[in-house]
Amino acid sequence: MLHVRNLKMYYEVGSSYVRAIDGVSFSLGKAETLGIVGESGCGKSSLAATLLKLLPSNARMLDGEIIFNGIDLVKLPEERMRKEIRWKNISIIFQGSMSALNPVMKVGDQIAEAILAHEDGVTKREALERATEILGLVGLDKSVAKRYPFELSGGQRQRAMIAMALVLRPKIVIADEPTTALDVIVQAQVLKLLESLREKLGLSLILISHDISVVSEISDRVAVMYAGKIVELGPAESVLLKPAHPYTRLLIEAVPSVKGARKTLKHIPGQPPDLSNPPPGCRFHPRCPYATEECRSREPELVEVEKGHYAACHLAGGAG
Amino acid sequence: MVLDGLAKYLLRRAADRAAVLFVALTLQFALLRVLPYYVLGIDPSFFFMNPNLTNEQRELIRRAFGLDEPLHVQFAKYVLALFTGNLGYSFYTRRPVMAELAERLPNTVILLGTSTLLTLLIGLTLGLLLAMKRGTRFDTTFIGVSVLINSFPTFYLGLLLLLVFGFYLKWFPLAGSVSRPPPSDPVLYIADYLWHMTLPLLTLVTAGVGGYALLSRNIFITQMGEDYIVTARAKGLDERTIMVKHVLRNVLPPVITIVALALPGIVSGAVITETVFSWYGVGRWLFEASTQFDYPVVQGVLFIEILLTVVSLYIADIVIAIVDPRVRLR
């Protein structure tokens, strides 16, 4: 349903470019959950914004295609993007912080707004009814529609955001860090909700998170991003149980385990690279314990390590 | 239930504002009556500048101004008088302050009312424009120009306009609110008045616009950078709807406060502009009274200003409470 090929989006800052998305390619099938995981600043949130073309004025789409149902979104004019694609076909769930919803509008009104903006001939009353309905779908009481965002708890707000994102029955929903501001129990609830909704409504989900445990819960496939590039991509089990890229490996190891003996916390040494001036060769080489000369000079391509499982590492397919 | 919360909130605010008013009045009384008379020894008989006054005469004068009674009685009478519209008698002319205020009020209200309205309209709109065009050359140029003009002292700006447009170009008159003598035809009179009002109006608006533009620009930029705007855009709403339904409703609270704070100035006038253009208004009167130690006048005008500020802010409270649910439901 969605094919992203060699997407390049840079931010123009002063006289240099920040290479936020530097040649990203992946596909998303129908009713599939794709998890995208990576550190802060790796470009995953920029990816979400790029897919919906919600970029600031200094963003430059330099190359690539985003094919959605046969249409290249990169070349699609803004008017059509706004009317046909956004929310109607592809919607997005942000972190349910206080400011993701308009603080002075009732929740129901905000959801209804989405309906009214895309469908002609719907009255305000009807839109409000549908909004209330969808709130029920995400497990919220009808009364929430008349409340203001600040009157809800964090979890309720996140659910409301989800409801709003689903109200037009889009084909793809992008969830950008949907659980980051929530405690673990609510996190689990929200993830379960997302999964059940995806099943019920038959939509595709792109789940973006820096937390690999979150991604691993409900993703069918997983993509690992580092420094603006996808370094590993494949079925969730493969990637998480048999990580081929050193970065993925380190990410998994870094998650503290509740079970088992207490050991010292592992962390990945160093810092993510400066995207306006990335290192030559493999971008991870400065932090990679296995870096070789080749790693330092030549950029690795995504190679198939096993069926459907790709990694961009010179030492992949055998090492580890 | 919502109304109940609203009523409770407004009641609380009213009590707050009333307390502020009371404190201000007490301070005013202390500064303008207790301090000069009891501490510094200056009293109304003093400023007649006649050392030949006998003590008897001085006593008479003091008694005429009620300065012979105990302090708390004076204070009580003072507050009572203020709220019944008796603002006292000017030390200088011995006429009621209210009467003298009434003479000067129309001129000030017309000039300052128009200038405040224009300044707010132009300033706030300009701020919006700048926020929308943030980062462009228009934005940076205008900010530079705003800051530059804002840093001109008003008297300098006023005299400059007077010199260029009144003296060299001879397009506008040099003083007053009407020609001397004014035309008798009412339509011509209004035209003459407006002609005289042009330069002081220009001075006030030019001097004030920059500040409001920068202020509102910041408010708008802050709001436009908020997350829910991104959400709104993601929802596929067009820019206009976003601006009107989302941004505007959220900038209202600070903007309403700005407007409310600008309102009392309409009555208290602008002393410098009124002096430079010989505009017969309250601002200049307040200044003269201050230098002449005409305390009742200073007290009276300040009281009006304080009252207006408190009332304006309270009205702002009401409006904001209606507009912003966070305020009344929390």
Next chain:
Amino acid sequence: MKEKLGFMPKNSGRRAALIALLIAASALGWIPARFAGAAPIPPEQQNWKWELYGPRVDEILMPVILDYDARLMAFKKGDLDTCFIQPTRVAEVKDDPNIYILTYQTFNLQFLGINCQQYPWNYTAVRKAVAHLIDRDWIIRNIFNGFGVPVETAIPPAFGDWYNPNVPTYPYSRELAKKELLDAGFTYDEKSGKWYDPSGRPLGDIIIQVPPQEQAPWLFQEAQRIAEEGKSIGLPIKIEAIEFQALVSQIYSRTFKSFILYLGWDRVPTLAYELFRTGGSWNFWGISDPELDKLLAEFYFTTNLTKAKEALWKAQEKVAEILPYIPIYSGIANVGFRTDIAGVVLNKPVGGQSYLTTLNVFHIGTPFGGAYRTPLGSDPRTLNPFTAISGDEWAVMNNILETLFIPNPDQVSDNLPWLAKSWTMEEVEMGGSKVTKITFRLNDNVTWQDGVKFTARDVNFTWWFIKINKPTQQYAAVFEKMIKTEVPDDYTITVYVNGTSWTYLYDLNVAIVPAHIWGNESLLKQYGGWEKWDPSKVPHPTKKGLTCLIGTGPFIFADRKPGEYILLRWYPNYWKRHPSKTISLEYSVSATSLYEGEPLQVTVKVKDYTGNPLANATVSIALTKDGSVVKSVAASPAGAGTYTASIDTSGISGDVGISIKASASIAGGTFEKTATASVSVKPAWQKYLPYIAVGAIAAIAAIAAALYAARKKKTKAAEEAAGGQQPSAQ
């Protein structure tokens, strides 16, 4: 060409030089007038000899312009006829060809007032030393742009023969300053650079108080200069900046140290009494000298001016010894006028504009009429003569109200009779004490602006009003001591004042107000009482168009817009109205002699004093014979100020006088003009004389001819008879 220009030098070099000179000269004429130099005082102003009649202008317009820059701009633009020029702006205005400047010395004295009770100013030597440190020339030149006259005596020389030129002065000299201190027992330690007073302790700070630099930078600069001079000889002179009102408060309570301010002297030095006597209300310095007190009492309490002057001379010597204050300079004021203004009257030798300016000023080319535009720097808060304080308020009222006498512009210390045409002052005994008796004889042709006649009652009323109500501006010792007044007739008033002082005469010379307005208790009560009401805001009880601010003066309070302007219009029935400010009359008669029954055409042109034809005049023409009117006819207007009459002369004969009378109403006053002519009317039958003459001549001729013819016939017949008797002699 060369041949034609006979004056051209033959030498080519010289020719070139001449051509260059011509070009330069023409270029100079070409250069805009700006650079041509300051406008000189127009001859009409320079040669003007002031008159006692007026006013020449019809209106005085006084716009309120608060800001000095705006005022000067308006003046330069031509919106004002006059403006005070601040010393720093004189250079800017001097180059304007449309403005000329008159300068005069004022009576204001700038001085360093000293609290002689406070250490260390209480040492006379300190005061004298500081006096030696004041470089007046430097101060005048550098701080006041040269617009000042140095004054070194407590009573300035401007007071003419009141001034004693032989008193000791303290000229600028650092050496003399040091000497004063050393001679008085002060010691100076070279090493530490400190002075020690005669008691041995180090000399305390000598403090000069001035308003803050922002308020009066020039005073601050002066104090700095003096402090610097002090520093040069080691004297610890310090400056204290203090807000003006606070300073005044300290002065009144005698807690000040020393200050530089201005003393507003009057034209007679009456103030000297209160300035220097023990307990005097102006004796802020706190001096007390019994001998000086005696001299001052002699000066003040005598009605003999010579004795007063003698006493003051002696007092001045004492004051110079004590030096309670150090005089610095008297200001020179610059007032600008547009070059079309003349008739400004200045007091000689010093003192500013005379009251007579208001009567004499006019626009050159318009001997009568027009408006004089002079600005007010502040909006008059009240136009009540008994409560008004500011100069602007009096600037308005001085055109409306008048006094008994005014300063003589040719010698400002002399008096010119005004409402009072003469007066006498003498000392008499009354109830055992000495009493001053002053009798004024008033003019009998004065009317108030509402038509009521001015009488001694008004003067009487004004004085008693002041005595009873004690308005702070006018109340003086004379009113406190006034015993009684007598008004024997409408134009004489005598006042008896306890004690003897020539100053009473001057203190009695207040602005006279109309008794029929200010004595109208119910009217005053209605508007708040004498203190609270503003007569200019109250309509006159009976006369429409007037306010209660009426006087005997040349201008009526006509219009006011608060904060904007005040308009005064001339009073056409002013008792000193200029005799030439009236209408003019031109006439022509159709013939100087005619026959009875023939109409006599008279054409009259009536113009007002500005030369404009008057269309609403009433013109009547009367024929007189031997002094009594035989026929009277009203002329009818033919438009544009022309009036014609056609008089039927039947029934009149002989030498007849024509009396033409025109009267018109201008500005509410009636003006009349008459002219006379004569005509001789011959009896009607005389008209036929020519015919009679001709007839008579014809008749005579005919008779003569007939007689002649008859005679001839007779002669022929006689001849024929004689010829028949004799045959013809052939």
